[in-house]
Amino acid sequence: MSLRTSDEGTAARDLNPESIADRTTVGVFFRQAQRYADRPLVHYPAGKQWKVATWADVRRDILAVASALVEAGVKPGEHVVLMGANSLEWLYCDFAIQAAGAVAVPIYSGTVPDVAQTIAANCEAVMAIMSDANMSAKLKTTDKLRRIVRMDADVREWVSQQPQHLDEVIRRLGNIRPDDVCTIVYTSGTTGDPKGAELAHRNLVDATRAAIKVHPIGESDFTLSWLPFSHVFERINGMLSLLVFGGQTWLSGVDRLANDLVEVQPTILLSVPRVYEKMHARVMDRVRESPAIWRALFKWAIGVGTRFSHQPRPGPLLKAEHRLADRLVLAPLRKRLVGGGLRFFISGGAALAREIEEFFWAIGVPILNGWGMTETSSGVSSNTLTQHRFLTVGKPFPGIELKLAEDGEILVNGPGNMLGYHNNPVATAEMLDNGWIRTGDIGELDADGFLKITDRKKDLIKTAGGKYVAPQQLEFEIQRDDLVEQAVVIGESKPYVTALIVPDWGAVTKRIPGRPEDLAHDERVIALIQQAVDAVNKRVGNWEAIQYFTLLPRPFSEEAGEITPTLKIKRKFVAQHYAAEIESMYSRKKPV
Numbered sequence: 001m002s003l004r005t006s007d008e009g010t011a012a013r014d015l016n017p018e019s020i021a022d023r024t025t026v027g028v029f030f031r032q033a034q035r036y037a038d039r040p041l042v043h044y045p046a047g048k049q050w051k052v053a054t055w056a057d058v059r060r061d062i063l064a065v066a067s068a069l070v071e072a073g074v075k076p077g078e079h080v081v082l083m084g085a086n087s088l089e090w091l092y093c094d095f096a097i098q099a100a101g102a103v104a105v106p107i108y109s110g111t112v113p114d115v116a117q118t119i120a121a122n123c124e125a126v127m128a129i130m131s132d133a134n135m136s137a138k139l140k141t142t143d144k145l146r147r148i149v150r151m152d153a154d155v156r157e158w159v160s161q162q163p164q165h166l167d168e169v170i171r172r173l174g175n176i177r178p179d180d181v182c183t184i185v186y187t188s189g190t191t192g193d194p195k196g197a198e199l200a201h202r203n204l205v206d207a208t209r210a211a212i213k214v215h216p217i218g219e220s221d222f223t224l225s226w227l228p229f230s231h232v233f234e235r236i237n238g239m240l241s242l243l244v245f246g247g248q249t250w251l252s253g254v255d256r257l258a259n260d261l262v263e264v265q266p267t268i269l270l271s272v273p274r275v276y277e278k279m280h281a282r283v284m285d286r287v288r289e290s291p292a293i294w295r296a297l298f299k300w301a302i303g304v305g306t307r308f309s310h311q312p313r314p315g316p317l318l319k320a321e322h323r324l325a326d327r328l329v330l331a332p333l334r335k336r337l338v339g340g341g342l343r344f345f346i347s348g349g350a351a352l353a354r355e356i357e358e359f360f361w362a363i364g365v366p367i368l369n370g371w372g373m374t375e376t377s378s379g380v381s382s383n384t385l386t387q388h389r390f391l392t393v394g395k396p397f398p399g400i401e402l403k404l405a406e407d408g409e410i411l412v413n414g415p416g417n418m419l420g421y422h423n424n425p426v427a428t429a430e431m432l433d434n435g436w437i438r439t440g441d442i443g444e445l446d447a448d449g450f451l452k453i454t455d456r457k458k459d460l461i462k463t464a465g466g467k468y469v470a471p472q473q474l475e476f477e478i479q480r481d482d483l484v485e486q487a488v489v490i491g492e493s494k495p496y497v498t499a500l501i502v503p504d505w506g507a508v509t510k511r512i513p514g515r516p517e518d519l520a521h522d523e524r525v526i527a528l529i530q531q532a533v534d535a536v537n538k539r540v541g542n543w544e545a546i547q548y549f550t551l552l553p554r555p556f557s558e559e560a561g562e563i564t565p566t567l568k569i570k571r572k573f574v575a576q577h578y579a580a581e582i583e584s585m586y587s588r589k590k591p592v
Contacts, residue, residue: 015063015170023178024201026098028243030173033059036219036246043250043264044088050250058092065096065155066172067163072127072147076101076172079123079184081145083107083116083138084131086229086251089151091239092159093129094229098201101172104183105196106230108565110558113138115194120145123184123196123422129155178202184422185232187374196422197374207377207416208240210397214384215368217268219246221343224266226252228565232378233348238270265339272349274567276356276367279337281482281504283359301329305362310390330363337363344368344385348378350567351453351476354391369393371453375437377416381451392450402451408442409457442470459571461491467543469497474536474544475569481532483507486556488574489546490582498585499549500578501529502556516553526551548585552578 017034020027036055043050053061074080080097082104084090097104105123107116109131116138120128128148130136136148149155163169182201186194223242227234242249252260257275287298304325308314314322334340345360345367352369360367370382371393381402383394396402400414413436420428431438442455455470462468471489478487478501485504491497503525505516512524519525529551537545556562561573575582 014166015173019174021176021178021201023205024098024176024180025182025204025240026095026173026176026201028205028240029062029095030059032243032246040248042088042091043248045251045256053088058088058095061092061159062095062099063166063169064159064161064163065093066099066169067165068155068158069096069100069102069127070165070168070172072149074100074102074127076175077103077181078127079103079105079125081105081107081116081120081123081125081128081130081139083109083111083128083230084135084151085109086225086253087131087151088251089155090131090229093151093155094235097129098176098182099169099173101176101180103181106183106185106235108228108230109135110565111138112561119186119194119196176201178205181419185230185235185374195424195427198419198422199377199416200419203377203416203418204236204240205244206399207379207397207414208236208244210399210415211237211379211382212241212244213398214382214387216385217241217245217247221245221267222248222250222264223268223270224252224257224260224264225249225270226254226257226260227270227272231565232374233272233372234270236378237346237348237372261342262336262339265341267341267343268346269338269342270346270348272567273347273352273356274350276345276347276360277353277479280356280359281507283333283337284482285507285510298329301325302359302362305330305364306358309358309361309366326364333363334365338365346370346382348372351472353476353480355480357390371441371451372416373437373439375418375431376412376414376439377418380412380414380416389446389448389450392446392452394451395449396451402445403436404443404445405438407457408444408454410439410441410443410451410453412437412439461489461497462493463491463497463543464493464495465543469544471571474499474540474546477536477539478532478546481529481535483528484532486569488556488569488571490575490585494586496547497544498582499533499546500552500574500581501533501549502552502554503529505553520551520553550578550581550585552581 017030020030033055038054038056040052041055041058042053080102082093094104105125107119120139125145128139128145130148130150132150132152136150139148141148178201180201181198182204183199184196185199186196225234225238229235250264287295304321308318308322311318342365345365347367347369357367357369366385368383370379372379379397380400381394381396387395403411405411417437420432440457441453442457444452444454455472459471460468461471469491474489475487478484483504484501486502488500489497490499508519508525512519533546533549556574558565562570562577
């Protein structure tokens with residue numbers, strides 16, 4: 001149901017991409033669309049089959065939707081909400097909003113109605129484009145929010161009809177400047193109400209081009225896209241980067257990611273660490289169930305791969321041993337796990353455990369760990385294939401400066417730094433200091449310029465005894481155990497440190513059958529998790545050792561408001577939801 005008229009062909013000829021500023025997202029797209037034209041851009045699922053949208057297809061639909069937005073009265077500079085699950089329609093609506101000179105405001109599809117309405121009001125949106133009827137029910141029209149439309153109805157009709165305002169769209173495209181606001185992206189809100197980061201066109205484009213300079217990617221690469229488009233990690237480092245280097249993407253989802261990896265065999269995948277952890281866990285489960293001879297062979301091969309990956313110039317004996325390990329174990333494992341064509345993973349959004357990073361490097365699929373935030377237009381730094389150091393988030397991208405405040409907070413000055421928070425000058429002043437972003441993350445820079453994130457400044461816990469505890473590091477260490485899925489450390493203004501722990505119930509029930517609701521209080525399960533906690537406690541000071549823990553029968557979830565779309569814990573909400581469980585750990589006798 002896409003627009004296929006001679007008028008569109010005329011519009012495409014009349015639209016000169018060179019007339020659109022190069023440092024705008026739409027300037028990037030329309031230049032590349034002219035260059036690649038009938039080359040595939042997006043592969044999207046249709047039942048059990050894949051359909052293909054070429055660059056020309058997407059360009060045509062962007063122009064059609066932009067024309068419809070003009071018809072609907074959307075003016076340059078006005079704000080349009082975009083909310084729904086990942087889809088081809090989401091992508092061309094995003095660029096159509098921008099092509100009409102308006103500002104796209106993505107809202108994560110899992111956002112509850114009250115928060116979605118608050119965001120729409122805060123950004124003064126005049127229209128909302130929602131994926132379907134269920135999503136549309138999350139918003140209500142107001143004096144300002146005049147119209148709510150649906151991708152599965154209105155937008156499909158728009159792209160099936162002849163556009164009436166292409167000349168106006170072309171005029172608006174020519175008027176867009178790099179400093180114009182392109183999008184307002186609301187932060188996940190781990191510590192309070194979401195704040196809308198205003199990002200200019202140049203922020204997104206310049207930050208993307210800086211990242212691509214250090215990664216060996218090009219038009220022969222293709223990605224598997226599954227992270228939410230509403231988040232800057234996928235929207236900028238995934239989709240906008242794809243447009244800049246001229247690749248192709250397959251639209252996947254969390255429920256089909258494992259199968260699509262093997263079927264599609266992408267060359268690059270962006271993900272949060274939890275996916276890599278689950279992939280690793282599946283492999284280790286199979287290894288544990290294998291005969292002793294295979295377990296020994298696997299252990300030897302991973303050991304060889306690990307030594308090989310740590311040697312910048314491996315000697316001839318190690319090379320020979322690695323060739324054998326690769327032929328016998330590593331290459332078949334890569335094929336089964338990621339399809340065999342993957343050149344590297346990119347990881348962001350949370351801390352990456354060393355054994356996960358080393359495992360994938362050992363099997364020949366490097367994980368390039370990076371770091372960034374909404375307010376910096378996503379990526380600030382990343383490891384690369386040629387510049388890599390375990391346990392770090394790499395070096396800053398070209399044009400980005402880093403420095404550490406006296407308390408270790410990381411400050412960033414770079415092309416992606418936001419203009420400010422929309423309608424929030426107080427929060428803007430707290431975040432921006434003479435052009436530098438106060439990230440709130442605590443870190444270290446080594447002598448070679450590699451950055452290591454050590455904790456979150458606002459997450460530091462101060463116990464009743466006046467001792468500071470870094471909860472993220474403790475949680476990170478606990479979650480390294482195969483039987484632990486999630487952990488939240490408690491202790492602010494408390495006499496000692498405790499934890500809420502969600503076991504990996506799938507792994508636990510293989511050892512001790514039963515329902516999680518019952519097993520959360522089973523002494524046998526508690527003893528298993530106690531071993532993991534004891535192992536962590538041996539490596540920390542007595543003031544930060546975990547004295548008590550409570551097992552929870554279900555994971556923390558977005559639906560319950562306990563984690564963000566990128567799986568960061570919302571400590572305030574977790575503490576509220578489990579107030580009774582937390583209090584019970586402090587009503588016991590204080591440990592000696």
